[in-house]
Amino acid sequence: MTVEKTPKQIVNTLNEYIIGQDEAKKAVAIALYNRYRRLQLPKQLQQDITPKNMLMAGPTGVGKTEIARRLAKIVDAPFVKVEATKFTEVGYVGRDVESMVRDLVAEAVRMEEKEQFERVKETATKKANNKLVKLIVPGIKRENRENSMQQMMQLLSGNFNMDQSNNDNEEVTDEIRNQRLSVAEQLDKGLLENREVTIEVEQAPKANPMGDMMGQMGMDMSSMLSDLMPKKTVKRTLKVSDAREVLIQEESKKLVNYDNLYQRAIERTQQNGIIFIDEIDKITAGNKKTSGEVSREGVQRDILPIVEGSTVSTKYGPVATDHILFIAAGAFAESKPSDLIPELQGRFPIRVELNALTQEDFVKILKDPQNSLLKQYIALLHADGIKLVFTQEAIDRIAEIAYEVNQGTDNIGARRLATILEKLLEDVLYEGPDMTMGEITITQKYVDEKLSDIIVNKDLTKFIL
Numbered sequence: 496m497t498v499e500k501t502p503k504q505i506v507n508t509l510n511e512y513i514i515g516q517d518e519a520k521k522a523v524a525i526a527l528y529n530r531y532r533r534l535q536l537p538k539q540l541q542q543d544i545t546p547k548n549m550l551m552a553g554p555t556g557v558g559k560t561e562i563a564r565r566l567a568k569i570v571d572a573p574f575v576k577v578e579a580t581k582f583t584e585v586g587y588v589g590r591d592v593e594s595m596v597r598d599l600v601a602e603a604v605r606m607e608e609k610e611q612f613e614r615v616k617e618t619a620t621k622k623a624n625n626k627l628v629k630l631i632v633p634g635i636k637r638e639n640r641e642n643s644m645q646q647m648m649q650l651l652s653g654n655f656n657m658d659q660s661n662n663d664n665e666e667v668t669d670e671i672r673n674q675r676l677s678v679a680e681q682l683d684k685g686l687l688e689n690r691e692v693t694i695e696v697e698q699a700p701k702a703n704p705m706g707d708m709m710g711q712m713g714m715d716m717s718s719m720l721s722d723l724m725p726k727k728t729v730k731r732t733l734k735v736s737d738a739r740e741v742l743i744q745e746e747s748k749k750l751v752n753y754d755n756l757y758q759r760a761i762e763r764t765q766q767n768g769i770i771f772i773d774e775i776d777k778i779t780a781g782n783k784k785t786s787g788e789v790s791r792e793g794v795q796r797d798i799l800p801i802v803e804g805s806t807v808s809t810k811y812g813p814v815a816t817d818h819i820l821f822i823a824a825g826a827f828a829e830s831k832p833s834d835l836i837p838e839l840q841g842r843f844p845i846r847v848e849l850n851a852l853t854q855e856d857f858v859k860i861l862k863d864p865q866n867s868l869l870k871q872y873i874a875l876l877h878a879d880g881i882k883l884v885f886t887q888e889a890i891d892r893i894a895e896i897a898y899e900v901n902q903g904t905d906n907i908g909a910r911r912l913a914t915i916l917e918k919l920l921e922d923v924l925y926e927g928p929d930m931t932m933g934e935i936t937i938t939q940k941y942v943d944e945k946l947s948d949i950i951v952n953k954d955l956t957k958f959i960l
Contacts, residue, residue, distance in 0.1 A: 553849025556908020
């Protein structure tokens, strides 16, 4: 694990996307950097230092999930977000808690595969282009009974190579060879990108409920069966540019050693993985409404060994959870962290309370982040050739309305801004493609005209905003 950023730099990066919540940002930055510090120590000492898991409490829409997600991106770590309410106690129908670790390993495999594919892309692209040349200028097929028998023996022994068999059954004349050289030159120059070509691709496996159940037990039945059965292919007609991407994927898979890839993914999961458990307040005893419900305390007890450190069987191999960083979060509106069972509380030693958003926070959220809502809507309407401009007074008024509606109805934090902006810009978004005007300015007067009736009518506010 390489961390190029200090805790202060991590906080500065988080500030580009998340407004406020300085205490929470500081806590997660320290937790992240401590993982880097641990890896600088002797191996024996590394095993004794466990991650300082964190419990974030605060109303919805204030940035709990976004902080964890951005944190994972800073160090390119495997990250999954799970809902505590999706899990059930052992013995009930539903997802078992170990599935969160399997999901994390699957994400690590995807990340490792992407990196490995990037490394072999140049070689895979050359092989894909060679295939395209042969597809555009095919050789003369010849039938050979002896070759067919040889192929059958290779298939039974597991050494059959489809590409080699195609080459063996193909006769290439001087004329075909010259045509292929010409096509290869045109491909290099990008002159055939829109030409259509028919390729054979491996058929995607169908969803198998039994396979999903086996996956819950750490077994990959689909892979085991696919190794025994011949692969099915389907023909697809694509543009050369699209066909090349498909062929590059196929060739990349042949060039990558998946056994090594899975081992690296498991190591990456164990050392860098981050699991974000949301809605943890919903499985406290304080939220239990009826005696007939699945025991929420039972779910807590099932989560406990994973957070404490255990080994989970996955289809890629066993994964130790001792050094995975767990971040739990919840609104804790009807309960409190002390309602969790004491053992689980002890596994989340760092407690951070996130504050409800103020009107000033809403103004900053609208304008400052790199992915702010205003920037998103400006970019969307730019696609229609419209320049959308918001005056400062309009932004202040939108923030004021969001704050007031949150106070008068349910407080859903920054998500309220998305609801209000969608209603505010409804007509502009609808008429946009047919408009001829180059610029539209959203003023405070326009905001009041579009939203004043809804805000005054409290019943409408509950339904529309």
